[in-house]
């Protein structure tokens with residue numbers, strides 16, 4: 001990869017989509033995808049994830065705005081833009097009797113690329129499908145069928161891979177397996193954009209996360225930054241004796257009473273994770289000075305799930 005290449009591989013500018021019936025599925029979406037990242041598009045049902053992917057891939061025309069894929073306009077230079085993209089759709093293929101090798105080779109041909117058995121072999125081996133190359137689709141397990149969809153999307157050597165709900169409805173073991181496959185692709189230099197309902201998936205996989213709701217991109221943020229900025233940590237102190245109010249001498253700490261005075265809840269930023277940044281040492285010292293005895297304590301940190309739910313709720 002030459003250093004002169006733009007670090008932004010996909011540029012989405014002022015993108016809106018209003019369907020024929022007047023439904024606004026996307027509203028003024030701006031987004032940049034960085035070369036080599038795993039980007040997760042997270043949003044509830046009907047948020048516009050598939051529509052956004054479809055417009056970027058040139059399958060649906062935008063009502064306003066434009067998409068540049070490696071500098072190529074997705075409408076005016078459809079072939080150049082589309083050649084750089086592999087798309088793994090949600091649905092499993094229904095060509096039940098075709099053989100794995102044939103269906104993957106066929107996908108390459110669709111892009112006008114000359115046959116390259118060595119590339120198809122590399123793709124099949126990387127997805128652990130090589131032994132199954134002569135199998136008909138109908139004989140494969142659900143997990144292998146999903147891998148074939150990925151192989152088909154990679155057959156024409158795209159730089160960018162879209163995965164629309166790659167693990168919808170699959171069991172936990174298979175989901176982990178798919179994540180591993182996606183990581184390996186990223187390590188091989190492919191930019192990955194995946195849509196998901198599963199917060200766990202975004203939390204596990206993504207470098208950056210975009211949250212979409214009702215056709216609007218609410219935010220785009222690095223995963224760690226998102227969790228640091230919006231994640232909160234809580235320390236709950238269970239008290240030997242209940243309190244009626246938070247004592248004055250503890251006022252400088254962010255405390256509230258819970259469990260009818262039997263517990264004090266201390267909230268602090270997840271960001272200041274260092275030992276002395278949390279204020280916990282001072283709090284414990286002040287509690288002791290105030291003669292408040294603590295029976296038990298525990299901490300918890302808000303997950304990406306809570307952050308997401310709060311975001312979508314707040315903006316509603």
Ligand SMILES: Nc1ncnc2c1ncn2[C@@H]1O[C@H](COP(=O)(O)OP(=O)(O)OP(=O)(O)O)[C@@H](O)[C@H]1O
Nearest residue numbers: 019020023025043044045046047048049050051052
């Ligand atoms: N061709 C169409 N004509 C009219 N409305 C459409 C069309 N395609 C999608 N929509 C609507 O646009 C909205 C966004 O749909 P989209 O499939 O992009 O959502 P999504 O975020 O991918 O949802 P899910 O998570 O359920 O797959 C939905 O309300 C959907 O009904």
